[in-house]
Amino acid sequence: MASRLLGIIVKEFIHLRRDMLALVLALAVPVAMLFIFGWAINTDVKHIPTAVFDQSGSLEARLFLEAMVNSQYFELGRRATSQRELTRLIDSGEAKVGVVIPPDYARRLARQEASIQVIVDASDPQVATSALNAATSLGAQRSLEVLTQTLEGTRLGRQPQPPVDVRVRAWYNPDLVSAIFIVPGLIGALLMQTTITAMAVSVVREREKGTLEALIVSPIRRWELLLGKIVPNLVVAFGQMTMALVVAHYVFDVPIRGSLALLYALSLVFMMGTLGVGILLSTASRTVPQAMQLAFLTFLPSIYLSGLLFPIEGMPTGAQYLAAIIPLTYFLKIVRGIILKGVGFGHLWPSLVPLVIFGTVVFSLAVLKFRKQLD
Amino acid sequence: MTEPVPGSDHAVITRALTRRFGHRVAVDHLDLQVRSGELYGFLGPNGAGKSTTLRMLCGLLEPSEGGGEVLGIDLVAEPERIKSVIGYMSQKFSLYDDLTVSENLTFYARVYMVPRAARGPRIARMVQLADLGGREGQLAGTLSGGYRQRLALACALVHGPRLVFLDEPTAGVDPVSRRNFWGLIRRLADEGTTILVTTHYMDEAELCDTLGFIYQGRLIAQGAPASIKSTTFRQPVMEVEAADVRRAADVLADWEVIEEVQRVGTRLRLVVGDRQLAPADVERHLTLAGVETRWVQEVEPSVEDLFVSFVDKQRKARLREQLRALALSSEGGGPGEGR
Numbered sequence: 001m002a003s004r005l006l007g008i009i010v011k012e013f014i015h016l017r018r019d020m021l022a023l024v025l026a027l028a029v030p031v032a033m034l035f036i037f038g039w040a041i042n043t044d045v046k047h048i049p050t051a052v053f054d055q056s057g058s059l060e061a062r063l064f065l066e067a068m069v070n071s072q073y074f075e076l077g078r079r080a081t082s083q084r085e086l087t088r089l090i091d092s093g094e095a096k097v098g099v100v101i102p103p104d105y106a107r108r109l110a111r112q113e114a115s116i117q118v119i120v121d122a123s124d125p126q127v128a129t130s131a132l133n134a135a136t137s138l139g140a141q142r143s144l145e146v147l148t149q150t151l152e153g154t155r156l157g158r159q160p161q162p163p164v165d166v167r168v169r170a171w172y173n174p175d176l177v178s179a180i181f182i183v184p185g186l187i188g189a190l191l192m193q194t195t196i197t198a199m200a201v202s203v204v205r206e207r208e209k210g211t212l213e214a215l216i217v218s219p220i221r222r223w224e225l226l227l228g229k230i231v232p233n234l235v236v237a238f239g240q241m242t243m244a245l246v247v248a249h250y251v252f253d254v255p256i257r258g259s260l261a262l263l264y265a266l267s268l269v270f271m272m273g274t275l276g277v278g279i280l281l282s283t284a285s286r287t288v289p290q291a292m293q294l295a296f297l298t299f300l301p302s303i304y305l306s307g308l309l310f311p312i313e314g315m316p317t318g319a320q321y322l323a324a325i326i327p328l329t330y331f332l333k334i335v336r337g338i339i340l341k342g343v344g345f346g347h348l349w350p351s352l353v354p355l356v357i358f359g360t361v362v363f364s365l366a367v368l369k370f371r372k373q374l375d
Numbered sequence: 376m377t378e379p380v381p382g383s384d385h386a387v388i389t390r391a392l393t394r395r396f397g398h399r400v401a402v403d404h405l406d407l408q409v410r411s412g413e414l415y416g417f418l419g420p421n422g423a424g425k426s427t428t429l430r431m432l433c434g435l436l437e438p439s440e441g442g443g444e445v446l447g448i449d450l451v452a453e454p455e456r457i458k459s460v461i462g463y464m465s466q467k468f469s470l471y472d473d474l475t476v477s478e479n480l481t482f483y484a485r486v487y488m489v490p491r492a493a494r495g496p497r498i499a500r501m502v503q504l505a506d507l508g509g510r511e512g513q514l515a516g517t518l519s520g521g522y523r524q525r526l527a528l529a530c531a532l533v534h535g536p537r538l539v540f541l542d543e544p545t546a547g548v549d550p551v552s553r554r555n556f557w558g559l560i561r562r563l564a565d566e567g568t569t570i571l572v573t574t575h576y577m578d579e580a581e582l583c584d585t586l587g588f589i590y591q592g593r594l595i596a597q598g599a600p601a602s603i604k605s606t607t608f609r610q611p612v613m614e615v616e617a618a619d620v621r622r623a624a625d626v627l628a629d630w631e632v633i634e635e636v637q638r639v640g641t642r643l644r645l646v647v648g649d650r651q652l653a654p655a656d657v658e659r660h661l662t663l664a665g666v667e668t669r670w671v672q673e674v675e676p677s678v679e680d681l682f683v684s685f686v687d688k689q690r691k692a693r694l695r696e697q698l699r700a701l702a703l704s705s706e707g708g709g710p711g712e713g714r
Binding site for chain 2: 003004006007008010011014015018019209210211213214215216217218219220
């Protein structure tokens, strides 16, 4: 028995070694993905091109515009000389935000009833959200300053306090860096992608080549064949994960607060399910390209609905139900929980239970289907 | 690793071996006897039940009815045990292209649990047997057809089985390699390995010790090629060369004593229904019909003729067609070519 299992494992590692391109890709892709997602994709949009139509030309208006620039969210470009020009700038895409300051801005500000019009090109919601948030908070801040100044000028003569002081403290990721949120999630997505594809392809390739036929006739047991393929697959998956963690930590300064041992152990539970999916896909496809396409089909919902890129809380109810049956959703909670929050098993088990159920069901189903197909 | 077959000189015996798929009977009460150390040719067109029979003999498929023994192991009771004592080579060769010759052999040696100490010498012997010396480090994917075929055989033999199943081992291989391959398995059989081989090539079949013909799930004949020819096949076969082959064919096809007329190149091949009929009678018949005839002579019936003769008349033409198509699709002539 040991000899048969070893035979498969050794053979699988030789396949890996011979297919250098695949091996390099397996290790380089995680790093490339980390760079793309962690560095290029930033949901917090800054330096938005902004056009201004300043009709007042007052000092007060200039102060407001300066504050906008200082916030780093806006980059003042063209100055429009008419409302029409401003509209044209936004239509053409030269500016994403238009600011209209009325002629009587300074006078009305003194009477505390000034208004500034901010037009946002919402065709890109990410930009729009950033711009809206930044503009609103700038407005609030300016109002507060004006209020303060006005109060200072009154006879009360003491330090004024704003009526409500809301202090938001961002935990775990105080600078709200997107990379820190996305990178741990990527590790989960990567593990899923590797295990599903590699598992499906390695079985389908044998069927395509006719070697599976020889293995079926041989005294090898089904479980030996599967385990022999799973072990090298797990080694590669953990290699990728380690690589990704190293890059995440040393390049993107992602803190690793929790126990790595726990992370690896729970990853194993997650991968039991994804390997099962891989085996199921292998039984459903006759050629390698077919298997790859099917695998891709499973990635799409996982990547978009699991909360990897977009928060589940913002999805419509239907999508939230879908998210609830995607294993990556739970695994992401575990990865982020361990890496970013440093929480232990006590907080993670609610996410672990669905993974255990999914893994057990899918893996057993896959093994049954695999056995049945070979008979 | 193999044990003596108790009280039997047969490597394979089946008794009323039957397999049904739903209502279709793929294998119908098959009684097969393969003697130890013989080269047994298992013949039949596609869909005749060959592969279903092989799968039952390999312990992969449970018989619906009947049973049998492979190397003394009951194929109903202990199918798993059969797997480790037999060798199996498929038409697809089942090699890993990105593994070298010796890695492929090592892999199958491990899968068949050849003890570690015996592995090296066994692999060396297989390399020698398959004439792969000097190519141990070459990737299997870069070997040419004949080498791949012999490597596949070596992989099937690496654990030293006393019985090997070869499922169309020469399909798609060039004629020279086919001849070499048959020389190789002939030698193996002479050294005592029992070989059951399926083939579409009738010329290959003549090289076997025993033939079994399967058609529509039934064994329609079994025996040595020569004895089948002399005892079972009683119809003379003649060849005719005429000036106008097409007209000659038409004339002969209309003659009731002629069972079959086929065109083989520029000649006609006749299966004659009446044993009394002599070549001279055929020549006279043609001359009377106004067909100029160069010569008519009696020839040895081929295995294909034998095969077709077991089938009733209306099915003959179709079966010939099937057999011809198979031989064509697996390209080229056979090892007996040019003799």
